[in-house]
Amino acid sequence: MNQSKRKSLTAALAFILVLALAITGCSSGKNNEPAASNGGANTETGNAANAPQTSSDPNELEWKQDTSPFTFRQYFYGTWASNYLWKDQLNMKQIKEKTGVTIDRFLATGNDNDFLNTLIASNDLPDTLMLDWNHPQVTKLINNGMLYSLDELIDQYAPKLWDLIDPEIIKYHSVDGKLWYLPNNYETEERLTNGIPITGIRPWFVRKDIYKALGEPKIETEQQLQQFLEQAKAKYPELSPVGMESFDVSMWGFQGSLSMDYLIDSFSPMNMENRIKDDTQRVLYPMRDAKFIDAFRYVNSLAKNGLFDSQQLIAKQEQYDEKIYGANFIVTSAFMNGMYTQYNPKIKSTLGEDKTYVVLDGLKVGGQEPRYPASRLMGWQGFFITKKAKNPERIIKFLEYAWSDEGQLDFRYGKEGETYDMIDGLPKAKDEVKALELSDNNAWYSQYGFTASTLMWRSGKLWDAADKRDFDEKQPEQAAAKDLLKKYNFDSFSLGLENIEPEGSTPEGVINAKIKNLWNKTIPMLVLAGTDKEFDDIYNDFVKDMDKVGADKVEKVMYERHLADLEKKGIK
Amino acid sequence: MAARPKASSGTARSPFGKRLWAQRYLMILTLPAVIWLIIFHYVPMYGIIIAFEEYNPVQGFTFSPWVGLVNFKELFIDPSFLDSVANTFKISFLKLLFGFPAPILLAIMLNELRAQRLKKVVQSLSYLPYFISWVFVVGFMYTLLDPRTGALSGLLQWLGLITQDQLLMGDPKTFTTLVVVSEVWKNIGWNSIIFLAAIASIDPQLYEAATVDGAGRFRKIWHVTLPAIKPTVVILLILNVGGLVNANFDQLFLMKNSMTQDQANVLSIYSYEMGLVLGRFSYGTAVGLFQSVVAFLLMLGANYSSRKMTKESLF
Numbered sequence: 007m008n009q010s011k012r013k014s015l016t017a018a019l020a021f022i023l024v025l026a027l028a029i030t031g032c033s034s035g036k037n038n039e040p041a042a043s044n045g046g047a048n049t050e051t052g053n054a055a056n057a058p059q060t061s062s063d064p065n066e067l068e069w070k071q072d073t074s075p076f077t078f079r080q081y082f083y084g085t086w087a088s089n090y091l092w093k094d095q096l097n098m099k100q101i102k103e104k105t106g107v108t109i110d111r112f113l114a115t116g117n118d119n120d121f122l123n124t125l126i127a128s129n130d131l132p133d134t135l136m137l138d139w140n141h142p143q144v145t146k147l148i149n150n151g152m153l154y155s156l157d158e159l160i161d162q163y164a165p166k167l168w169d170l171i172d173p174e175i176i177k178y179h180s181v182d183g184k185l186w187y188l189p190n191n192y193e194t195e196e197r198l199t200n201g202i203p204i205t206g207i208r209p210w211f212v213r214k215d216i217y218k219a220l221g222e223p224k225i226e227t228e229q230q231l232q233q234f235l236e237q238a239k240a241k242y243p244e245l246s247p248v249g250m251e252s253f254d255v256s257m258w259g260f261q262g263s264l265s266m267d268y269l270i271d272s273f274s275p276m277n278m279e280n281r282i283k284d285d286t287q288r289v290l291y292p293m294r295d296a297k298f299i300d301a302f303r304y305v306n307s308l309a310k311n312g313l314f315d316s317q318q319l320i321a322k323q324e325q326y327d328e329k330i331y332g333a334n335f336i337v338t339s340a341f342m343n344g345m346y347t348q349y350n351p352k353i354k355s356t357l358g359e360d361k362t363y364v365v366l367d368g369l370k371v372g373g374q375e376p377r378y379p380a381s382r383l384m385g386w387q388g389f390f391i392t393k394k395a396k397n398p399e400r401i402i403k404f405l406e407y408a409w410s411d412e413g414q415l416d417f418r419y420g421k422e423g424e425t426y427d428m429i430d431g432l433p434k435a436k437d438e439v440k441a442l443e444l445s446d447n448n449a450w451y452s453q454y455g456f457t458a459s460t461l462m463w464r465s466g467k468l469w470d471a472a473d474k475r476d477f478d479e480k481q482p483e484q485a486a487a488k489d490l491l492k493k494y495n496f497d498s499f500s501l502g503l504e505n506i507e508p509e510g511s512t513p514e515g516v517i518n519a520k521i522k523n524l525w526n527k528t529i530p531m532l533v534l535a536g537t538d539k540e541f542d543d544i545y546n547d548f549v550k551d552m553d554k555v556g557a558d559k560v561e562k563v564m565y566e567r568h569l570a571d572l573e574k575k576g577i578k
Numbered sequence: 579m580a581a582r583p584k585a586s587s588g589t590a591r592s593p594f595g596k597r598l599w600a601q602r603y604l605m606i607l608t609l610p611a612v613i614w615l616i617i618f619h620y621v622p623m624y625g626i627i628i629a630f631e632e633y634n635p636v637q638g639f640t641f642s643p644w645v646g647l648v649n650f651k652e653l654f655i656d657p658s659f660l661d662s663v664a665n666t667f668k669i670s671f672l673k674l675l676f677g678f679p680a681p682i683l684l685a686i687m688l689n690e691l692r693a694q695r696l697k698k699v700v701q702s703l704s705y706l707p708y709f710i711s712w713v714f715v716v717g718f719m720y721t722l723l724d725p726r727t728g729a730l731s732g733l734l735q736w737l738g739l740i741t742q743d744q745l746l747m748g749d750p751k752t753f754t755t756l757v758v759v760s761e762v763w764k765n766i767g768w769n770s771i772i773f774l775a776a777i778a779s780i781d782p783q784l785y786e787a788a789t790v791d792g793a794g795r796f797r798k799i800w801h802v803t804l805p806a807i808k809p810t811v812v813i814l815l816i817l818n819v820g821g822l823v824n825a826n827f828d829q830l831f832l833m834k835n836s837m838t839q840d841q842a843n844v845l846s847i848y849s850y851e852m853g854l855v856l857g858r859f860s861y862g863t864a865v866g867l868f869q870s871v872v873a874f875l876l877m878l879g880a881n882y883s884s885r886k887m888t889k890e891s892l893f
Contacts, residue, residue: 120854127859129635143857150634246726253836312743317724320748320835393636510856519856520658526836530748 067410068164069403073106076400079132080111081125082461083118083141083387089448095455097420104416107404109459111136126152133395136461139179139189139388142510147390148186154391155184159402167406172465178384178574188405189385190463197382198497201470202477203488204380205342206495207267208251211363212337216242218360228272228304228369231337235313238336247313249330249338252323255526256519260292262302262529265339267378269301271494272369275377278501282568289506289564291557293525299545300371302532306541309533319530333361346484347447365487368494380495384504389462408460411468417460418469425454432472444480502572506564514563517556524551629864649864659865661840662848666869669757669830669844670822677762677769678818682811684766685773686799701774705767715764716832719756723747748837757833761826772814776807812890820877823869845869 082090092098092109102108112132114121122143125131131152137144147153160167175192176185198204212225216238225231235247250265251258258264270277274297281290292298308314318326330338330349340349340363350362368376391401407413419426419433426435435443435456443450451458478485508514528548535541572578598605624639629649631642653659684704691697707715722730723746734740746752780802788798825844834842845865853862885891 123854123857123859126635126857127633127853129638146857150636152636255836315726316743316745316748317720317726320720320745320837511858523839527839530837534745 065166067166067406069105069407069410072400072403073104075106075108076397076404077108077110078134078395078397078401078404080109080134080136081122081132082111082113083122083135083137085113085116085118087113089451090458090461092459093452093455095452095458096425097417097455097459100421101416101459105404105407107400107407126150131392131394133392133397134401135390135392136387137187137390139187139385140505142515144186144388145181145509146511147392148181152393153186154393154395154398155186156188156391156402156405157184159391159398163399164402164406167402167409170406170409175385177576179388187388187390188409188462189388190461191383191386192464193382193384194465195382195499197465197470198380198495200467201474202485203492204382204495205488205491206378206380206498207271207491208264208339209342209345209487209491210265210268210337210339210366211345212366213333213335214362214364215360216245216336217364225366226370228269228371231366231369232308232311232313235308235337236311239313242336245336246315246318246329246334247336248308248315249326249335249340250318251326251339252321253319253526253529255522255529260522260525262526264341266301266305268339268376269304269369270298271378272371272374272376273301273304274298275374278379278498278503281503282501283565287565288558288561289503289568290561291521291552293552294549299532302529303538303541305533306535310536314533316530316534319533331356333357333363337366338363342484342487346481346487347444351445365490367490376494377496378491378494379498381498381504386463387461405462408462409464411466413460413462414464414466414469417462418457420454420456425456432468432475434472434476440476440480499575500572500577502568502575502577504571506567506571508560508563508567512563514556514560518560520555521552521557521560524548524555626863626867628860629867631860633860633863635859645860649861650868652861653864653868658843659848662843662845662865665841666823666825666844666846669754669825672754672758673761673825674818674822676758677765678815680762680766681769682773682807685770685777686803688770688774689777689803690795690799701767701770703767705771707764708768710764712764712826712828712832715760716829719760719833720747723756745837747833748835750838750841753833753838753841757829761829773807773810776810777803780806808888809890812884812888813892816877816880816884816892819880820873822876823873 090111091113092111098108122137122141126143126146129152171188172192172194174194175189179185179187179189179192212234219241220234220237223230223234225234239245239247251263253263255262261267261270270292274280274295277292277295277298280295280297281292283290305314309316329335330340331352333353342365345363345365353362368378370376389405391398395401408417415422415433419435420439422428422433425439426433428434439450439454439456442453443456450456457463508518510516510519525548528544531544532541535544569578627639628642630644630646631639632645633639633642637643688697688701691700722728725731725735725743725745731740731744731746734746735742735744740746746756784802784806785798788802793801823845825846827844827846827850830842830844831847831850834847846869849862849865849869851862852858852865856862881891881893
């Protein structure tokens, strides 16, 4: 008896050991996976089982050959994009029905950058990525061999896709002669003259009732703005005078906060041109421009007069959001579309229309008009196909569908006659669809899912013209605001300043990160400086420190990248 | 059974095997924990080797190109790294200095309380903050210390301890103080539990004997309570010294902002920033490895000196 007990005990022990081995075995097995799945990917793609219908039309796009059910995974870089997840929205159902494809799209848990780096470090990428084309890790993905080049896939599986892609895109976005991703939101040259006007900055707004109560004074110069704030503050001491988006140099760039652009482009209208020094072959850091710094000096003077809450220097973006929703700012900066589609509607429904915000005109400093860079977008996110993709053939074919005119119309408007009609040759959403989009954006997304399925926005006369028509008709307030600021726009495309910062892992990239760090802690010190002398001392120390860590080396690399950008754009 | 007495392996076992066998049921009880430890603490250790490589995720841990000590050479001339070492020790030392004796004091004071109800209430209230996550605690701090609207800031301003517009959460000078105070506040109650338990196990006869000898309250604390909890104190101290290089990541990461980024730059944060934020995986791992090695050495040192001085030690 004792022995049988012992036997069962040994068995139990053995079982637990096996279990332990199995668990550890799993985790190490995972590490070996890449090699296997890479090799396996191509063989799996044959997919002979789903016999493709023999296509009779030689012009027919390749995606139509196989519309059997197929799912691929996609990581979308942007935790805010919960509206883009595939559930059972109408558009997702339509696309699935037509192409057979379902996108299992997911978002980061926590911070996007960390999440992406974790995916890379553990070699655990999904089939596809939607990732900003100029994200610093793109180079790493390419160099580590973690991506399929689209060239190779298009040639092999969907050659007709070549005819659909604007040659300009191929020229601008190729790296080492290959296309590694297809960018959405690439805007063509006519974008500046056609379509909805571009607002290249975060405009500043004033609360309607306060502005009225103070007699709607002119606010056209920086002094007038400051005077207005002083009067308003005296009358409404419980409100925060100025609202600005969060400050973080590594996230938003050298202006520190996106709200600073409005001031910087007024104080230093030529700040972009001023950076380019062809004689010394450098593209300088904007912080070297004294007028750029004057914008910060202005915020300092606001702070000294109690017109800027210092807490904002360390606040998070969410805290700023919350305060706008509560109409807690006298004057606030905000993303134009955000103000008119999110903040104002919410304020209107909770606090009343008189507490909504109206846009301010651009500030003229020293009699000079501001200049807002309004370059067309060179793309927002790229569609990347990773080497982990189990069936790159179906994915590239799906991309062909998404990029085609048919795919574009489907993705934006759905089915003709059902959710939109063609009116005067342009698509127009049915009234109830458009009404829901403007009154309850989230409900519109979860019911219809338009513009959330493929995410491959591209320029096209048909829908760009339709967008402009709808915008003028349905959002007159925002259209007027955009028209007001449009006069300050200039085309910064030809300056060649896109994506000029060195890559993160190069020595210059490391220096650049250090300089961003230095500048990040200098901004609050400048804003909170007690005297002009203190301000100047802090600034001069910063320039000294920046030079000490090697700013010049980075400025040289930025010049090289500036030349490369010009070349890709076909300017030099 | 009786027919095969020799077959019983018991007699052939070494003393260690014998003891193992005798405790077999207890051993099985510990097995899940051991497996957990192996899977989550030993298996991942293999990944440390990327500190000596130019890590490429596709090639994996095993086949990435070997670069030897390149990352470590860069480490020791990297001023930000050296700053992070200094900050780590500064913050951890201050936390140890104020955070270690505080729960002992609290435990002794609680023990001396006569009103049992009050003791229970104080004890419960003092260990509640331990269960609040740092995210909330730091969120409260930002709100309470807002110079314009914060309640605590308002109180301090009223008392004249800070100026009207002083941004406590964004001041490099007050940063370390806030770190230590919030840490002590959060953990004091929880950490005192173990000392209360140690005090509770003291033989009451000792106190009675001390009373007979004419000892007062403080005498009793000094001659009975403190010596009795000395082993507990020493072992916890050794463990804490080992943790000197682990300044609390959660707390500092959340309290860090553009104005306090230099003060909050400790080893774990630096490792995170290099590895996960900038994607320099190998360099980030090198920072982390350095941290672990130093922690290990510190613990050995503390254990050794404690064995020499107080005869109490972990091993």
